[in-house]
Amino acid sequence: MSSVHAQYAWLGGESCSANVRITFANGLITEIESDVAPSANDSRISGVVIPGFVNAHSHAFHRALRGRTHSGLGDFWAWRTLMYQVANRLTPENYLALATAVFSEMALAGITHVGEFHYVHHQQNGKQYDDPNEMGKVIIEAAQRAGIRLTLLDVAYLHGGFNGEQLGDEQRRFCDLTIKQWLKRVEDLGTGNAMHTIGLAPHSVRAVHQAELEQIAKFRNNRVVHIHVSEQPAENSACIKATGRTPTQLLSDANLLGSFTTAVHATHLTAEDISLLGKSKTIACFCPTTERDLGDGIGPSNQLVAAGASLSLGSDSHAVIDMFEEARAVEMNRRLITNQRGIHSSEELLTAATISGANSLGRETHGLVVGAAADFMAVSTESVRLASFDPKNGAAHLVHSATSA
Template structure:
């Protein structure tokens, strides 16, 4: 049994003092606010671990490079393909290990990895057809982050178009071949994904849905207006309506981005109990637009956050961006409260829950004098203020941000060399 005494902690929707927690086998077995018994102290504000519900680990190598010059999502995509072409199992392991370490140092204790780089650059499978997926699994195990590998079906270069040369290593011929490969992945948390309505033909979608029954199913949805226009032109339906028609919407489905939605789309997502993963730091970096977060929440849609392209890896900034983008779009403040945002992005410090803890320095230049409560976490703190992270009852980050940066630098420099 391990015990910590948390100076201040977010417990059941409120910040409490002197919270003593006990952990066995990776879960909380006791949570005692206003405790009098001692334990190993954790000074600062401690939060439950953050969940990163959408990640492309290899995009971390793009940071600082794709921001040079102008363009759109579509020109950025060409740069992303150039990085994807450089990956092999060894380099992807090294890059993902460093990227997952950065996520942990920022406060993410779990990640859903939307994985679509599957084969060799010419499309030929590796001897192990899941070599790149297994590299991601090994990277997560090496760092201690809790990984759900969301293996992605990617079959077309656009609606009615074959895969392009840069996309060949993403493809699996058809959804049946994709499902067969995914069934051989060696990991205990595997989900599936329809990359987008652009990349999976309508007739292939039900196969993906059937293969992921009872497991997470993710899909990029309405990230760009051009995607919506192409879908309506081809099928007479919006992407959300097309996915509903294919049986792809339900309580295990996470729609990623969901930026350009109609009121009918929002009603479909709400009625099918889908989750929406908002990735505002990526959406602003790519110029995607501002999604209807408040409208989705008002309709009852579950919301979460993702780091997506790794332009920023910081759950505090991600939550802050949800509210700040809403302010820009609505010309109103206070669209989401701090407690509401935290509850959507974190787990719980509660008996029976995974023992994930993120401790924030309350005396940094960003947090000093801010009140040491949930508003500090959402509207003041940043990843650099994280001093310790526990995942599954184990300390996985000790406050050494410099070490994480050096590992990232080494991995990215080798990839570009």
Template sequence: MNFHASHALIGGNIQRNVLIEIEDGRITAVVPSTPAGAAMRLRGLVLPGLANVHSHAFHRVLRGHTHAGRGSFWTWRTRMYEVAAALDPDSYYLLARAVYGEMAMAGITAVGEFHYLHHAPDGARYNDPNAMGEALMAAAAEAGIRITLLDTLYLTSSADGRPPEGVQVRFSDGSFDAWAERVEALKPLPRALIGAAAHSVRAVPPADLAALAGRSPLHIHLSEQRAENEQCQAVHGCTPTELVRRHGILGPATTVVHATHLTKADIAALDGTGVCVCPTTERDLADGIGPARALTGLSLGSDSHAVIDLFEEARALEMDQRLATEERGHFTVAELVAAATNHAAIGWPDAGAIEPGRRADLVAVSLDSVRTAGADPAQAMLAATAADITHVVADGRLIVDDSGHTGFDVARALREAATAWKRSAA
């Protein structure tokens, strides 16, 4: 199927009446100022597919349940662990399918799933040790988006090496070798990749951090909380950034997530390493505002899914810096779009642009909603929300049509998944 965009972002510029020809899921030609002919018309502004670089699918259950009242990341984590303790492969599939369907409707065509919910609640392995990861890949396939399963190493509960506690036992394989053996047995589905992650410097001892070097893509939570920095300093005598630098896991194949509480030396050490920022989660959990403007290789994630809207994440990247500095204009619109379409951070460098040879990922954004009417199309990224997305094409397949998912009723699926989780938790 070919598509015709009334406006499209091509090479950083807005072009009009663009014919986009597709074959075998790839863009073969992009021709501005051309009639639609038999191509399907996409009205509004057409952008490349968006990349959600950091997701914990099971956190979606907590939306609308944990935002009121006082507390911190650590009090929120107690509620999150209650969800983690209840899910099994069947209920996780139902939940993830619904969450990835919501992502598709938000224009996300690829997700990096930071996956550490590996085993049964008591830590025992399922008959298929990868049942939970396979449920996530099947869920993404059903929702029509690509997935990079960032299978996560989790061995300790604190930087001083205490063993996993409580529900954390289901996160752990017991040793690096046992984790690596299980990951090696993963069989990715089509349009899925297997990557790796270290949960954090709290959860992975230094020797095992070093053993991860060379894996690609490789992700790690880094300096999300001041308490993490303080514990790392007390045990290892350095910041988390310096610890991972010493053990060789920084570089272009690595993405650190959050990077909120950094020293000047940390910022310098991260030059050339990707950084994924998750603004809505970071503000929801009262994490703080990081030095995003000083960092390189930026990407965006919805993390705990308090909101699934990469327009909101991109805007917040700029707005948070305004709050921190009391100045405007830290990022150009082009830089915000680049962060929202950074598929390379999760191993898909052939996506993220509307040009020949790239994956045919297209997102049509209405220019006549109550949010976007009258806006300059070149600044639609700063006006639109996920609710303004009308059509989404992933690898040449139409997965959202007229603001609805083509495969299933996503709102109903989310309700049913929440009900299934509550039954599991009872």
């Protein structure tokens, strides 16, 4: 049994508690005490202890694009062409080095659990490796080396569009030939262990069609499901033209909405979409630094929460890896388009970056609570950014002033 004594700790709400002892054994928190003096057995931590950040949406290899794609004219689709070029240069060896570095950067930024939306499965010519899951196992090993929890969200990528278009040459690495082949490969990954788990990730409704989504729903067996939803207006338009339904409506028809599902981006939604996501308790994952970098748009975060959905966060393309920035960007984006402040509370935003993210990746308990994993981080109050820290408004200080640097 071990214990730490924190100068301050965020235990929920808008304020931070002082002089908090956190006791843990076998990796789980067993007791939390506030307003207690440190004991001789405590490891003392100055600053503010908060739950470890959970990065619910990551594409590790996109980190290689940082600084190389942010200038000049273009849109999401132009950026995607450059991303494909990087994807087709990956080997098991260089991907292990890259992913280890990316996950290590996350750990240094206070992230203790990442959901890796993994779709570079095969060789450049589309043929499987001798071990069809070699690249997925590379990601698992990278997370182990970095000391970070991982949910490997194995991506199904079967079509190039809503009308059965074939995938382009640059997409062959992503594609299992059939839904049956993908299901078999995911089954062979097993269920994982305490440090890594496996989730299901149909890439999008344009890449995985209705009948295949229905098979995934039947196959799920307590695994979480993550899927890109309505990131681009063009995708919505094509979906409605081909099916008469929005992406969210298709997921509802396939029985793939619920607290086990995370709708990534959820940017361009109709009122009915918002209602369906909220009533089903589906989790939305916003990635504001990526969404603004790519010009995607600003999603209806407050409307989703009001409807009953939960909000999680991800750094996605890793233009930056800073969950404080992701959290405050949700609020700042809403301020820009509503001309109002205080749309989301600081507690709500910290929860999105921690507890709701863990829920998104299948962990029912996360945070500074008894029974949760002892995954926490400390934020220094001695930097110039937090020099005026007041525990009475601790959550606001953290969300609106802190950085992961």
